[in-house]
Amino acid sequence: MSLLPEEELLKRQRERARLMAWLLGAFVILLFLITVAKIGLHK
Amino acid sequence: MAPSIAQTPPPADWRDLVALTKPRVMSLVVFTGLCGLLAAPVTLPPVLGFTAILCIALGAGAAGALNQWYEADLDAKMRRTANRPLPARRMDRQTALHFGVGLSAFSVILMDLATNHLAALLLAVSILFYVLVYTVWLKRRTAQNIVIGGAAGAFPPLIGWVAATGSIQMLPVLLFAIIFLWTPPHFWALSLFVRSDYAAAKVPMLPVVAGIENTRLQIFLYSLALAASAVLPYALSLTGYLYGFSAAVLSAIFVGLAGMVFANRADQPSEMGPEKRLFGFSILYLFALFAVLVVDRWIAA
Numbered sequence: 001m002s003l004l005p006e007e008e009l010l011k012r013q014r015e016r017a018r019l020m021a022w023l024l025g026a027f028v029i030l031l032f033l034i035t036v037a038k039i040g041l042h043k
Numbered sequence: 044m045a046p047s048i049a050q051t052p053p054p055a056d057w058r059d060l061v062a063l064t065k066p067r068v069m070s071l072v073v074f075t076g077l078c079g080l081l082a083a084p085v086t087l088p089p090v091l092g093f094t095a096i097l098c099i100a101l102g103a104g105a106a107g108a109l110n111q112w113y114e115a116d117l118d119a120k121m122r123r124t125a126n127r128p129l130p131a132r133r134m135d136r137q138t139a140l141h142f143g144v145g146l147s148a149f150s151v152i153l154m155d156l157a158t159n160h161l162a163a164l165l166l167a168v169s170i171l172f173y174v175l176v177y178t179v180w181l182k183r184r185t186a187q188n189i190v191i192g193g194a195a196g197a198f199p200p201l202i203g204w205v206a207a208t209g210s211i212q213m214l215p216v217l218l219f220a221i222i223f224l225w226t227p228p229h230f231w232a233l234s235l236f237v238r239s240d241y242a243a244a245k246v247p248m249l250p251v252v253a254g255i256e257n258t259r260l261q262i263f264l265y266s267l268a269l270a271a272s273a274v275l276p277y278a279l280s281l282t283g284y285l286y287g288f289s290a291a292v293l294s295a296i297f298v299g300l301a302g303m304v305f306a307n308r309a310d311q312p313s314e315m316g317p318e319k320r321l322f323g324f325s326i327l328y329l330f331a332l333f334a335v336l337v338v339d340r341w342i343a344a
């Protein structure tokens with residue numbers, strides 16, 4: 001595996017961290033909507 | 044002492060993590076899963092339907108990642124796959140393994156939360172079937188790898204239907220059978236014109252093991268079985284005229300193209316026009332057949 005310059009490594013880590021934050025946020029919203037929909041189904 | 048940043052493996056680029064999930068294969072999986080969901084007689088709230096399809100996509104992506112983790116050595120030997128993240132050494136294998144296992148568990152748990160236990164169980168079985176039965180067990184051992192392994196790709200419409208209804212009925216089983224019988228002629232047509240790749244990687248695909256002529260015969264026979272299974276939903280009164288007519292026309296074209304493959308005597312990839320045409324049409328065939336099925340069911344409803 002090729003060695004990458006430190007700047008490139010940090011850029012990748014930042015990109016992944018930002019993406020992970022977006023995905024976690026979307027997951028929380030999705031879980032909320034699933035809960036609302038399931039409650040609606042069982043009413 | 045904490046390792047310095049230069050000593051730790053470089054973090055994988057997120058685009059390579061996406062590439063691990065085989066996005067092009069996923070499009071067909073998502074489409075057939077969506078059609079299974081939409082053809083079902085029960086309508087899910089949109090957010091639950093979306094989550095079910097998301098889980099099918101993530102499950103397929105996870106299976107693709109685990110497949111690439113296990114087959115990194117094979118992929119390195121084939122032109123078609125040599126630039127994937129693992130053979131191209133843009134990612135370490137452990138990252139791919141963790142990503143695949145984590146995504147598998149996530150997709151199954153989320154499916155269970157959003158829909159029902161049976162859909163989650165089927166999703167888990169389809170992932171395990173693709174990884175353990177196809178990738179680990181069959182692919183390097185038998186020329187029937189595609190035939191039996193094709194079942195893994197046939198699960199999505201069944202899972203989509205079960206996510207909506209909570210039960211297995213005749214129509215989704217027939218949809219499973221259609222994809223199961225579609226897979227061998229689709230992949231064998233491809234394997235005929237990339238035969239040297241499979242031979243170099245020592246993968247026992249049918250053209251490598253049984254020869255080109257025998258593969259062409261098998262493609263033709265499977266296309267007949269596919270055509271029969273495609274019109275069966277209409278014959279059993281599970282669909283209307285629109286599906287029955289479309290399935291008959293599309294299947295007749297499929298069998299016609301398979302017949303041209305059977306009649307072809309060329310053994311050089313550059314002269315394998317009929318094989319390339321059948322491969323291209325087979326993708327259109329599946330998309331069109333499932334799209335018409337959904338329209339037909341909506342009209343009937």
